[in-house]
Amino acid sequence: MTFLEIRNIVKEFGGKPALKNISFEVSKGELFSISGPPTAGKTTLLKIVSGLLTPDSGKIYLDGNDITETPPSERNIGMLFEIPPVYPNLTGFENIAFPLRVKKLPESEIRKEVLRVAELLGIKHLLDRHPSTYSGGEYQRVGLARALVRNPKVLLLDEPFRNLDAKIQEFMRTWLKKLQKEIGITVIHATHDPLEAMAVGDRVGIMLKGELKQVGRPDEVYLNPMDIEVTEYITIPAVNLFDGVIRIKGGFVEIDVEGVFSLRKSCEAGFEEGEEGEKEVIVGIRPHDLRLDINPRRDWVKTTLALIQPYGSEVLLLLKLNDKYVRAVADKTMMLTEGAEIYINIDPKNIMLFDRKTKRRITI
Amino acid sequence: MTEISLKVENLRKTFGNTVAVDDVTFEVRRGEFFSLIGPSGCGKTTTLRCIAGLEKPDKGRIIIGERDVTNLPPQMRNVGLVFQEYAVFPHMTVYENMAFGLKIKKLPKDEIHNRVLRIAELLNLEEYLNVRAGRLAQALMQRVALARSIIVEPEILLLDEPLTLVDAKIKELMRRELRRYQKELGVTILHVTHDQLEAMMVSDRIGVMCQGKILQIGTPIEIYDKPNSIFVARFIGSPTMNLIEGRLEQYNDELFLDADDVGIPLYGVSSEKLRGYIGKDVVLGVRPEDIEILTQPTEGSFAGKITLIESLGSKLEIIVELNSVTLHVLSPLRRDLKVGQPIHLKIRPTKAHVFNKTTENNIMLEEV
């Protein structure tokens, strides 16, 4: 059930639009991840939700109440900023206790709450120490403790893992997900890394240039991006884009990929019978979806292997096709040498087609 | 010209009571891309700084080219340095940036001009020569930083976490470009990073460091497939390798791991070296992508229950529980799995690693 509703939020800074009509909903206990490049407006959006910034127009509803006009400290929303508010001159305990001291709670209660949160996050050993002695992950957790100690209804996280080592990021993501499920708090998490958003979020929202372009479950958004911008953003390694033309005839569609590939597939259900025609498109192929073979095969296209890069459990390949470069992912077991010939093909079902003019996705 | 661009011998550096670099020895061949990786605080940056001449080691030698530079100041070591913040002068044009180092060396003007044009052509920067460096996109700025550092023709280029602050999307592009240009130009590079995936993507060889020591040196594939210790096995690879403690037992000629309430068969694993460990406590290591998920049991499979399914774009990370043991499995996309579903797992035979519990070394790599 909808717990947090953001409706038609618009925000401009000095005439320049920062947020263009943002609307979305978050269910109670959900972990909603917003992903977008650095200037997309994620931090601005989070600050508006928390109340630190006022929108030019739009409304925010929390648990049925209109909180658009409510001052930030009364919204019961906690926020962890990109640089966590962990003050170097205070001990861990004092840092976490800060919001409770502001509220002027009795000392015994403060002590109880701080210990409760410290226990929950596994940071009791940091309470007596100063932040200069903390590691990156510990620092983050103390900041999180401070945001949680007031028992907020919603938690906002702004790039919480940005400054951590890659390995620690991996650990913290799982830890966060587990913690969130354990305490059942509603979370909005903002990150510039689309993979992090998809791994962490129950649902993800892709934010580009101030617009929330697409919202959905991670696998849905990944497999069905709505236009080229979203596709380019969420596909890692970067998606391959080709110019192309499609010809629809007799229930089949022929896809001509830059004169290099020619593919054919039957039109999907729901498509109009008897429709014919030609259309200029852009063809998107994910590196993982390319089929590869070192031996020549009929109808497969020849490329030259320009670069091999080990990529964890797989291998990232850069293939030269005429004067263009194509990215592909291969299994480690393939015998690959740079300079060799690699033959590529693609299952038409895995192709993404975009209208060349509108850049939007078309399903055929 | 020598075959070895950099030789580090028994390097040692302490700060007060902490030993930051503890008897580090390695070499970098000419034209090689060598990465030192490890968690923050492992000593990789200090090692780099000692090589650059920014720190004075307590013990050890540093030999660049054929010269012992241990007692020489940085500017006399013939090294190039590229830091995190690109080290380009934002207010100067690309041309001026590239000419800067040569001007300091007081090269004649036309020689400078020629070199700048040549390097610009090699790095595809010709059209940007008159652009202010600060105006360029991140990836281009990195190219300029690279151009600046190689134009003075150093023996070796030292990179200190150059891509750490870069956005996820651009990182992929920059890693590719860095590797391509390095290969094309044959630049010798020593690169320091905490990001193991990055190191794997760009390096010819990698040195894994932990608490001041180098634990293993090898090609990315070697280190990935044959980690010599639990630390290396855990540090390399994402998602992290599964590590399960238990006792190695044998039943009907098949080995399996007895982890209290779970038995994990090591189907198809046979090694003389393991025989000596039967009945002893070991640590089993399996990478998430080396575990198969089957709907039906087969020979060598074991049962578990799916507790979480995470989408990783073109793959799925599936968390499976077997009583007290939790395993992470990396699987290609498939639609037939659900949370709570009981399934069967099987470890790919050649992909199991067994570590000695006390020494944490990889038993299969031990010399008999």
Place this chain on the structure above:
Amino acid sequence: MGVASKVLRIVAIAIFMAWLMIPIVWTLSLSFKPYLEWRAPHFWPKNPTLLNYKILFFYQREIAGTTGGTALTKPMITPLINTLIVVGVSTIIAVIIGFFTAYGASRYNSPGPFGLYFTLLTRMVPPATFVTPVLIYYRMIGFLDTQLGLILLYAAATVTYSIWILKGFIDQIPREWEEAAILEGLSPLRAMLRVTLPLIKSALVVSGLFIFLMNYSEFLFALVLTTRNAVTLPVHLTTYVGGSGVLYGAQAACGIVASIIPLVIGYVIQRHLITGLTFGMVRA
């Protein structure tokens, strides 16, 4: 580094230290010399005396022995108190105003860059330019020879230093740290006082000391704007002149006593000085 260059380094430092310290040590020695030795070339007093110091604190008629003249000197107590009050209060005002201004400049861009550079202008013009206008102005409003007049002038003249020093430190503190406190219920003002202020303690101390020292030795305006009641130490020093000439010994003694105060202050706050002067600050 070879032994030769190390020795050279030590010698250079020794020479530099000597060049700095000799005048100070000479003054110290001079303060203990009797009248006859004031113009003498030898370093240490042959007949050390405390007379010069007595002059500082008591009215004197005679200061010489056999050949000397007479001099009427006023004790330094009033000027000392004046100086402490004037310089102390003006420093505090300058630092407080500087803090608020720097905070506004850093967080709200107000004053903007133009405003900030404008405050710097006050230091770019030779101070002597302002003497006449200020003199006339002060006479008009009755601020001549008052502590208040000097306090306001000193504060206005040095506030630009505290603004610049403090802004640099405040810029280094992430804005989010105050925003977190606001989110938790503090008003922006209280957030500034409870979050930012404690974090820049060292900067406050450094700018305070810097301004204190500037004002402590300010001479021109103190000379022109005071006559009797609000005279400060630098001006008072010039009154040590007798029928026979300048009373060097007394001046030396006065100088030594006047230096004690900054020395004591510097010693007490030295920990903050190290942090503040090296801009070693917040580690995010």
